[in-house]
Amino acid sequence: MVRDLYMFSKVDPEADVVWFKINYENTLHSEADITAFFADKDLDIRFAYLDSSEDPSKGKYVMFTEAKKGRDIKSIAEELEKKDIVLGLDWGYSKNRVIQSVDFPLHILGDRAVMIRAKTFVNFLNVLNEHVPQSEGLLTIVGLRNGEGAARYLRGVTEMDDSNFLELLKELLMAAGWGILDYDMDVDELKGSARIRESFIAGEYEDSDTPVCGYISGFLAGYISESLGKVVQVRETRCESMGDVLCEHIISPVPEGAKIEHLLRGGSN
Known part of the structure; x- marks a missing residue:
């Protein structure tokens, strides 16, 4: 169970920690489709959160996963970005194996x-x-x-x-x-x-x-x-x-x- 907002991944020290930030069209099946996409790519979700508070018609899906070193993450990201529901995509490697649950800057109560x-x-x-x-x-x-x-x-x-x-x-x-x-x-x-x-x-x-x-x-x-x-x-x-x-x-x-x-x-x- 994730208890800290900022932590270091220790599941597989030989793997890369990869993050995805997905802006998507908020439909009935959007979150399920994105989750299913990662499952099909054999990428386990180590930490994730959803946010649609700014605009109910749109959502943000932030996910951290671990992938074997050398795996072609760029091709996976390009395939994900082509999905109809995906409006924008950022991704990258967490070089220090950090998993954190917020964007910068952080906002609370507006x-x-x-x-x-x-x-x-x-x-x-x-x-x-x-x-x-x-x-x-x-x-x-x-x-x-x-x-x-x-x-x-x-x-x-x-x-x-x-x-x-x-x-x-x-x-x-x-x-x-x-x-x-x-x-x-x-x-x-x-x-x-x-x-x-x-x-x-x-x-x-x-x-x-x-x-x-x-x-x-x-x-x-x-x-x-x-x-x-x-x-x-x-x-x-x-x-x-x-x-x-x-x-x-x-x-x-x-x-x-x-x-x-x-x-x-x-x-x-």
Whole structure:
């Protein structure tokens, strides 16, 4: 099972790692026809992904395979490119046997993105905590802005309302590797809790006496507030870094007349 977005192929160290990026016309049988083509050529798919998010009438098929050294891949590519459904084709050799699942540049939620390890993110947090006054409040504000942006993007690309906005968030957090979300919220009273298991921040922190996921609290507050059009505040009360089984973020309405930025600055934990 592929678990890393970037890895080195070790199946057959004597073979060449070859990649194909196929732009195709999105018909009922397009993906199956392309997969069958590689099977006919005795090219096993080591890693592949499909993407038709930009234009439903077109698709992109990225595939990595291993081929015996000296095999005529160019002729195979030329034959594939002649298929009626194929609109464009790039291919090449991965000289260092690298298999990766993204194009460059990478885009997430409509904007350019980069991938970093959770440990790297936590290193940033530690440096800020050591050298920047009120760093926790600052990070919470950054999370707030990013949560608002995520909600605006999702609203633009899919149906989102009071009944499913938290389910969309649950899928987003899992896909991004942030954690596994469970929640209980009264959208009329603006009260509830968001519980996250395997938090990417708490999981990389050493033992702590206080909650450490202020950035996530801010993200949740921004996302929920933007989704509902009503301002909420979010405060982390339990954290895996403190030995708790999960991280719990309490959701509550902002007092009338108060600004969420003032409530969050330095006061999320």
